[in-house]
Amino acid sequence: MPQILDAALEEFGERGYGGASMAATASRAGVAKGLIYHYFPSKAELFKAVVRSCIQPAFAELERLVVVWPGPRAELLQRIIEFGHTRVGEEPRQQMLFKLLLAEASRFPELAEFYRAEVLARGLGLVGQVVRAGVASGEFRADAADEPGLAAVLLAPAAMGAVWRLMIGEDRAPDRQEMCRAHVALALNGLRRQPG
Amino acid sequence: MPQILDAALEEFGERGYGGASMAATASRAGVAKGLIYHYFPSKAELFKAVVRSCIQPAFAELERLVVVWPGPRAELLQRIIEFGHTRVGEEPRQQMLFKLLLAEASRFPELAEFYRAEVLARGLGLVGQVVRAGVASGEFRADAADEPGLAAVLLAPAAMGAVWRLMIGEDRAPDRQEMCRAHVALALNGLRRQPG
Amino acid sequence: MPQILDAALEEFGERGYGGASMAATASRAGVAKGLIYHYFPSKAELFKAVVRSCIQPAFAELERLVVVWPGPRAELLQRIIEFGHTRVGEEPRQQMLFKLLLAEASRFPELAEFYRAEVLARGLGLVGQVVRAGVASGEFRADAADEPGLAAVLLAPAAMGAVWRLMIGEDRAPDRQEMCRAHVALALNGLRRQPG
Amino acid sequence: MPQILDAALEEFGERGYGGASMAATASRAGVAKGLIYHYFPSKAELFKAVVRSCIQPAFAELERLVVVWPGPRAELLQRIIEFGHTRVGEEPRQQMLFKLLLAEASRFPELAEFYRAEVLARGLGLVGQVVRAGVASGEFRADAADEPGLAAVLLAPAAMGAVWRLMIGEDRAPDRQEMCRAHVALALNGLRRQPG
DNA sequence: CATGAATGAGATTTCATTCAT
DNA sequence: TATGAATGAAATCTCATTCAT
Numbered sequence: 147m148p149q150i151l152d153a154a155l156e157e158f159g160e161r162g163y164g165g166a167s168m169a170a171t172a173s174r175a176g177v178a179k180g181l182i183y184h185y186f187p188s189k190a191e192l193f194k195a196v197v198r199s200c201i202q203p204a205f206a207e208l209e210r211l212v213v214v215w216p217g218p219r220a221e222l223l224q225r226i227i228e229f230g231h232t233r234v235g236e237e238p239r240q241q242m243l244f245k246l247l248l249a250e251a252s253r254f255p256e257l258a259e260f261y262r263a264e265v266l267a268r269g270l271g272l273v274g275q276v277v278r279a280g281v282a283s284g285e286f287r288a289d290a291a292d293e294p295g296l297a298a299v300l301l302a303p304a305a306m307g308a309v310w311r312l313m314i315g316e317d318r319a320p321d322r323q324e325m326c327r328a329h330v331a332l333a334l335n336g337l338r339r340q341p342g
Numbered sequence: 343m344p345q346i347l348d349a350a351l352e353e354f355g356e357r358g359y360g361g362a363s364m365a366a367t368a369s370r371a372g373v374a375k376g377l378i379y380h381y382f383p384s385k386a387e388l389f390k391a392v393v394r395s396c397i398q399p400a401f402a403e404l405e406r407l408v409v410v411w412p413g414p415r416a417e418l419l420q421r422i423i424e425f426g427h428t429r430v431g432e433e434p435r436q437q438m439l440f441k442l443l444l445a446e447a448s449r450f451p452e453l454a455e456f457y458r459a460e461v462l463a464r465g466l467g468l469v470g471q472v473v474r475a476g477v478a479s480g481e482f483r484a485d486a487a488d489e490p491g492l493a494a495v496l497l498a499p500a501a502m503g504a505v506w507r508l509m510i511g512e513d514r515a516p517d518r519q520e521m522c523r524a525h526v527a528l529a530l531n532g533l534r535r536q537p538g
Numbered sequence: 539m540p541q542i543l544d545a546a547l548e549e550f551g552e553r554g555y556g557g558a559s560m561a562a563t564a565s566r567a568g569v570a571k572g573l574i575y576h577y578f579p580s581k582a583e584l585f586k587a588v589v590r591s592c593i594q595p596a597f598a599e600l601e602r603l604v605v606v607w608p609g610p611r612a613e614l615l616q617r618i619i620e621f622g623h624t625r626v627g628e629e630p631r632q633q634m635l636f637k638l639l640l641a642e643a644s645r646f647p648e649l650a651e652f653y654r655a656e657v658l659a660r661g662l663g664l665v666g667q668v669v670r671a672g673v674a675s676g677e678f679r680a681d682a683a684d685e686p687g688l689a690a691v692l693l694a695p696a697a698m699g700a701v702w703r704l705m706i707g708e709d710r711a712p713d714r715q716e717m718c719r720a721h722v723a724l725a726l727n728g729l730r731r732q733p734g
Numbered sequence: 735m736p737q738i739l740d741a742a743l744e745e746f747g748e749r750g751y752g753g754a755s756m757a758a759t760a761s762r763a764g765v766a767k768g769l770i771y772h773y774f775p776s777k778a779e780l781f782k783a784v785v786r787s788c789i790q791p792a793f794a795e796l797e798r799l800v801v802v803w804p805g806p807r808a809e810l811l812q813r814i815i816e817f818g819h820t821r822v823g824e825e826p827r828q829q830m831l832f833k834l835l836l837a838e839a840s841r842f843p844e845l846a847e848f849y850r851a852e853v854l855a856r857g858l859g860l861v862g863q864v865v866r867a868g869v870a871s872g873e874f875r876a877d878a879a880d881e882p883g884l885a886a887v888l889l890a891p892a893a894m895g896a897v898w899r900l901m902i903g904e905d906r907a908p909d910r911q912e913m914c915r916a917h918v919a920l921a922l923n924g925l926r927r928q929p930g
Numbered sequence: 931c932a933t934g935a936a937t938g939a940g941a942t943t944t945c946a947t948t949c950a951t
Numbered sequence: 952t953a954t955g956a957a958t959g960a961a962a963t964c965t966c967a968t969t970c971a972t
Contacts, residue, residue, distance in 0.1 A: 639901070
């Protein structure tokens with residue numbers, strides 16, 4: 147059954163939900179078509195199972211880090227941004243998951259809700275927490291705490307970088323490292339407490 | 343024939359490339375299936391024609407504005423950012439186009455290339471030009487001119503906002519106005535010349 | 539399209555609704571599978587179309603006869619009974635129709651209703667009319683007009699003969715002519731006005 | 735194993751032979767699919783076993799009654815007819831059995847033969863015996879003994895009543911009691927010795 | 931220009947049946 | 952006895968595409 151999920155992930159990833167074929171998935175997995183239906187009642191259920199199987203506690207590491215971070219918040223924010231640019235879409239399974247979410251979320255409300263709750267909301271919470279802590283400690287300008295859209299703006303460049311890479315390929319998309327550097331610079335400058 | 347393209351846009355937009363059906367497109371357009379093949383040799387060609395038909399000189403206005411802008415670059419940049427947040431994905435046709443690009447670009451290299459050249463590159467060029475002008479005029483910090491990823495970072499929040507809205511719906515996605523305000527603030531603060 | 543209906547009638551008749559196959563129907567008809575779906579949206583619709591195509595004004599002849607009959611009602615009743623025994627299930631199309639109705643009516647409410655309204659009710663009406671006329675003319679015993687189940691009882695032997703023939707074959711079922719003779723005798727004796 | 739037969743009866747009764755599924759039968763019975771095959775080599779054999787399990791000595795009571803009946807034959811015949819109308823298709827198991835026989839007999843020759851020998855022939859024998867006895871005793875008209883189709887005609891209304899109820903439902907079919915009354919009246923009148 | 935009958939490959943899904951445990 | 956994983960054939964249905972008219 148894990149082999150079926152693996153095969154299905156590949157197939158869905160390569161062809162999308164609509165383009166994927168149960169027969170191809172079965173033969174990728176080296177099993178008979180019927181066996182898939184022994185475990186999953188339909189293509190849609192298989193798809194959701196595949197997505198579920200890719201969910202990983204990606205944020206756990208960061209969330210722990212935020213809690214125990216001893217140094218300045220600016221540095222923590224930098225780490226988070228760098229983590230976003232380097233780690234997002236690095237592992238193939240995660241990359242496929244993101245691709246599927248991107249392409250099919252609008253046709254699978256459950257998927258969209260999962261993405262909102264498990265990925266977006268956690269990411270926003272993480273960043274928002276750091277920002278507020280930095281404001282409280284006086285590192286960041288005070289009004290940053292009152293900008294409800296700030297977390298999303300801080301998250302967006304890393305996410306959009308991944309989207310661009312998926313859409314037009316790693317080689318033609320904006321360079322990962324360059325975006326990362328500029329992102330860090332803009333964020334830290336943009337949050338710095340104003341002189342005078 | 344424009345009716346066919348309109349119908350096809352709706353159909354592709356609602357069902358995606360794989361899910362769209364020529365028969366449904368024909369009946370949406372009120373013509374016979376055969377007529378579609380009179381104009382378009384295949385489903386894939388119809389799809390590309392649909393995408394092409396949605397291309398609009400979205401950047402033309404901005405590109406002109408950048409050239410003739412009389413005031414401070416900060417204000418120009420603010421206008422561009424605001425334009426991005428409010429206009430991107432506002433018109434239904436543009437929204438569908440973006441959705442299709444997002445979902446199918448990886449399976450239609452021509453589409454991806456079109457997006458890269460006509461949308462991404464022009465957008466990056468636009469923003470980059472403003473940044474360099476602002477640096478030249480002393481409004482923005484000098485090292486902003488040497489950050490090749492900066493334009494992408496400045497563009498990303500507006501783009502990602504549109505992606506989020508497509509994925510999880512206007513109502514559950516991060517608020518458009520809040521993101522816009524935070525985006526402007528972060529960008530202007532982040533680019534400001536550092537006090538000596 | 540008539541060839542499809544003919545082929546479907548054969549297929550459904552031989553194999554029943556559940557056992558019939560669209561592929562077999564198509565190849566019987568000498569057309570491609572897909573063409574059937576060009577005309578009929580589903581197997582169930584094809585089935586109903588087949589049934590509809592078999593409906594014939596079987597009772598029209600008898601209904602006219604009842605109206606204009608000049609002689610004694612007993613003789614008319616005898617003719618109707620004989621018609622029932624000899625004609626029902628004689629023509630192959632009608633035989634198949636009856637078989638299908640019998641076997642599938644309980645799973646196709648529309649079919650059951652059609653049978654009730656177009657076959658059973660008309661048959662009962664016909665017989666009831668003759669009985670009442672015979673009572674009115676004094677040929678039949680008076681209380682026959684007050685027995686609401688009589689028409690069904692008079693119809694039943696002919697119908698049940700057809701059912702038996704379908705179930706166990708013409709050769710092993712009760713003999714058609716013998717049943718017919720006994721039926722006529724019982725009916726005419728049973729309706730005769732009582733002496734004294 | 736009785737649970738399997740019960741479950742199979744329900745399943746076959748609801749869906750017919752073709753529509754019934756071994757998996758559904760197994761889950762109705764609360765056992766695994768494999769276990770059914772432990773007892774029954776195939777779906778067809780299970781079906782026949784189900785039918786066999788429903789056979790009950792329905793006629794035994796009547797056959798005994800005919801032998802020992804002390805009173806007039808007319809009264810005995812009336813009882814038999816009333817028994818037919820009230821008892822046939824009363825118990826759900828018998829009803830399902832009849833339904834299955836009706837629908838599938840033509841595709842299961844063994845079933846048809848079983849029905850002919852165990853149901854039809856015994857019923858005809860029973861009625862025939864009573865008629866002959868009544869003729870011998872002078873209660874019934876003499877020529878009734880020479881009508882080979884008479885028994886079938888006398889049996890038919892009760893049987894057809896059950897068929898109609900199965901086809902179009904108890905509520906829309908001819909009323910059971912009304913048919914019974916008319917049947918008794920017609921039979922007794924129709925068999926009465928003619929006045930000189 | 932325009933139709934729609936016709937095709938045939940391929941999609942998802944069901945299901946009786948087998949078999950190792 | 953009993954399970955349930957596994958199979959593979961066949962079922963219904965869809966759909967892009969062709970072509971005679």
